[in-house]
Amino acid sequence: RKEVEQDPGPFNVPEGATVAFNCTYSNSASQSFFWYRQDCRKEPKLLMSVYSSGNEDGRFTAQLNRASQYISLLIRDSKLSDSATYLCVVNPTNAGKSTFGDGTTLTVKP
């Protein structure tokens, strides 16, 4: 079983739709969680950190469920520019090395 698992998609949604991605992790001791965005053939860039209480940044909301060991990303009012691959990243407590999920691909269509 992979340490970090994501639904690869692709998710194809119309502009204005709400879409949610989930990511599960196997190491219950994991402490830090992030969502990165990667555009086609580009480097990953931090989208947002995920805090225990949940956090929101404009149209994006991230949630953490430690009991079920998953994190989620909700995108409201999707824009064409949201089309990208979204990578879930989990950091363990001791090794300090990030583990990346394989990514979920989102395509927003007019």
Next chain:
Amino acid sequence: NAGVTQTPKFQVLKTGQSMTLQCAQDMNHNSMYWYRQDPGMGLRLIYYSASEGTTDKGEVPNGYNVSRLNKREFSLRLESAAPSQTSVYFCASSERGDRTGELFFGEGSRLTVL
């Protein structure tokens, strides 16, 4: 505002050839990393350097060596390239170690081994 700079951006090698990927960051970060990304997959850690003078193996270190030349520079060397090493390589840096700090990536180096 360079951030993380990798060279070369593209390289084609024949099996058995050697090469070094260079990475430099101008953000005064302590930690640096080398990842590889294969098609349709996430990033896998090859080696990392938590601070100047230290290096450690990541998830997929076989066939690679690294050098943390100074605080700014972290190079990745393929001594005898194999087709399985065809991939996109990303260098990254972070201020406080990736456990709590944001990772900043270079633009990637696309390597093909024939």
